[in-house]
Amino acid sequence: STRGITALAPDGIPRVVDHLSEITGAIGLDTPLADEWGFVVPLLARERLLGLLLVSAPASVPLPRRDRVTLERLST
Numbered sequence: 001s002t003r004g005i006t007a008l009a010p011d012g013i014p015r016v017v018d019h020l021s022e023i024t025g026a027i028g029l030d031t032p033l034a035d036e037w038g039f040v041v042p043l044l045a046r047e048r049l050l051g052l053l054l055v056s057a058p059a060s061v062p063l064p065r066r067d068r069v070t071l072e073r074l075s076t
Contacts, residue, residue, distance in 0.1 A: 009042035009052055014072045016040075016063070020056055039063055041071050 008023060009015065017023055017038040038056040042049055055071060057063070 008040045008054075009049070012042050012044060012049060012075075014039065014041045014068075014075055019059075035059065037063070039068065039071060041075050044075055 008017075017040060020034060020036050020038045023038070023040075034056070036056045036058050038054050041053040041055070043051045043053060053071070053074065055063075
């Protein structure tokens with residue numbers, strides 16, 4: 001929902017979520033998400049928020065910098 005997207009990316013900037021369980025309520029889910037990290041990438045077009053991309057992985061698998069940069073480029 002728009003409310004969930006706004007809650008996860010209020011400023012339109014990609015961000016890391018340390019534990020997906022922290023955002024369960026923000027995206028309107030009743031069941032908790034896995035205890036993984038996530039990278040939230042807002043998808044923008046002409047300064048309008050269209051949706052978001054959520055990339056996640058187990059906590060033991062870090063997000064490489066080059067992958068983070070690639071995902072941030074997807075935002076615009």
